[in-house]
Amino acid sequence: xxxxGDGDSIVIGxxxxxxxxxxxxxxxxxxxxxxxxAGEVPLRLRLFSxxxxxxxxxxxxxIIEKYEKFAALWGSRLDGLIVTGTEPRxxxxxxxxxxxxxxxxxxxxxxxxxxxxxxxxxxxxxxxxLDGIGRQQFPEKLSGVFECARTGDHGILANAPAAWRIxxxxxxxxxxxxxxxxxxxxxxxxxxAGADMFLxxxxxxxxxxxxxxxxxxxxxxxxxxxxxxxxxxxxxxxxPRMPQNYFDADASTALAEFRxxxxxxxxxxxxxxxxxxxxxxxCAHAWRPQAxxxxxxxxxxxARSRLHARARAI
Numbered sequence: 001x002x003x004x005g006d007g008d009s010i011v012i013g014x015x016x017x018x019x020x021x022x023x024x025x026x027x028x029x030x031x032x033x034x035x036x037x038a039g040e041v042p043l044r045l046r047l048f049s050x051x052x053x054x055x056x057x058x059x060x061x062x063i064i065e066k067y068e069k070f071a072a073l074w075g076s077r078l079d080g081l082i083v084t085g086t087e088p089r090x091x092x093x094x095x096x097x098x099x100x101x102x103x104x105x106x107x108x109x110x111x112x113x114x115x116x117x118x119x120x121x122x123x124x125x126x127x128x129x130l131d132g133i134g135r136q137q138f139p140e141k142l143s144g145v146f147e148c149a150r151t152g153d154h155g156i157l158a159n160a161p162a163a164w165r166i167x168x169x170x171x172x173x174x175x176x177x178x179x180x181x182x183x184x185x186x187x188x189x190x191x192x193a194g195a196d197m198f199l200x201x202x203x204x205x206x207x208x209x210x211x212x213x214x215x216x217x218x219x220x221x222x223x224x225x226x227x228x229x230x231x232x233x234x235x236x237x238x239x240p241r242m243p244q245n246y247f248d249a250d251a252s253t254a255l256a257e258f259r260x261x262x263x264x265x266x267x268x269x270x271x272x273x274x275x276x277x278x279x280x281x282x283c284a285h286a287w288r289p290q291a292x293x294x295x296x297x298x299x300x301x302x303a304r305s306r307l308h309a310r311a312r313a314i
Contacts, residue, residue: 009042010302013078013113015105016067017050017086017098017122020059021226026084029214037295041303048073050105052098053086070101074108079302081113085120088171093125093135103129114305115205115298120170123208127174130200131182135172141227143169143220144244145283148196148211152187156199156207158297164290165245166211167220168193174210184208192244197294207298213291217280220246225274228258232268239263251277 012034018026031045047067055063083105090096106126109116118126124135149163168190176186176195188196199207212219220243227240239262242255254275262270 009044010038010079010299010306011044011046012302013046013048013073013076013081015048015050015073015081015083015122017053017084019054019087020056023049023059023062025216025219026214029216030082030084033214033291033295034299037292038299039296041299043299046076046078050098050101052101054089054097073105076112078113079115079306080298081109081116083109083116083118083122083126085122085124085170088121093121093128096125099125102126106130109206110202110204113204114302115207117207117209117298119209119214120212121172123210124172124174126206127179127182127184127208133174133178133182135174137172138170140238140241141169141171142173142193143224143241144192145220145246145286146190146193146196146211146244148188148190148193150187151189152185154185154187154199155301156197156294156297157187158293158300160290160293164188165286166193166196166213166290167215167287168196168211169215169220169223169243170210174208205301213287213294215287217283217285221277221279228262228274229268229271232262232266232270234266246279246283247277248282251275251279251282 014027014030016023016027027047034045035043048070049063049067051070088096093099102122102125106129127133128135145165145167147163147165150157150160173194176189179186179195179198184198184200186195186198190196193211196211197207197209199205224240224243227236230236231239239259242252247255254277258273258275
């Protein structure tokens with residue numbers, strides 16, 4: 001595959017499928033993470049979103065203004081591609097409104113990218129499409145910051161420690177045994193969160209992340225507050241479980257007391273009384289060094305591939 005244009009710049013496509021409330025935040029998270037990880041290496045980021053992803057009017061207008069038309073992707077060649085997840089709306093992945101386009105994207109990425117990162121639900125969809133491995137639903141949503149141990153060797157993990165902490169936020173899991181049986185290389189695992197990072201080399205190197213190294217320090221807090229609000233509005237039956245290994249003792253106590261109030265008097269008015277907690281000091285963005293390491297190594301891999309392709313073309 002010949003390298004994309006743009007001179008010496010590494011060209012990355014970001015297919016941002018996050019729901020409206022997280023669309024701009026996710027765009028910012030990946031933009032900042034990639035540019036920081038790239039250092040002095042020139043980088044061009046192209047923005048896309050699956051056209052079938054449900055959107056409100058303001059988000060549709062924002063995507064029309066800021067993002068490229070998705071059809072422009074099909075005629076492109078990219079050094080790298082990142083495909084985000086989104087909240088599942090159906091029990092079966094194949095019933096999601098964007099399923100046809102997402103599976104077409106998996107096949108396209110295999111021959112038109114050097115490497116693609118599949119995040120969370122996008123990882124589940126890609127693995128299901130490629131190898132028929134179905135996701136398994138947790139009894140309740142997995143949310144928290146979990147220690148993951150290094151279990152494999154690859155350039156993506158260059159200079160990585162033996163273990164690190166990464167946020168996870170998902171309702172489903174891909175079973176480790178099934179991944180290994182299908183030829184995936186597991187790079188890191190957690191006793192609670194399962195397979196954290198894994199990859200498969202075909203024509204393109206596919207890297208799968210069930211966790212969220214791109215998250216801000218308060219991302220899990222905002223998701224938890226959102227889910228509490230859904231409970232208070234009657235949009236979900238059960239009160240959400242507090243993210244694990246995330247809040248300090250004072251915050252955990254305040255949030256547990258609020259939960260008791262909400263279970264006694266379930267009313268939307270309580271949203272205004274949700275405790276003001278600060279996670280920045282306690283978590284201190286503990287996963288940021290590893291996030292930068294992963295993406296710096298990934299960008300280095302793309303840069304080397306671009307140089308080799310250019311040398312072969314001479």
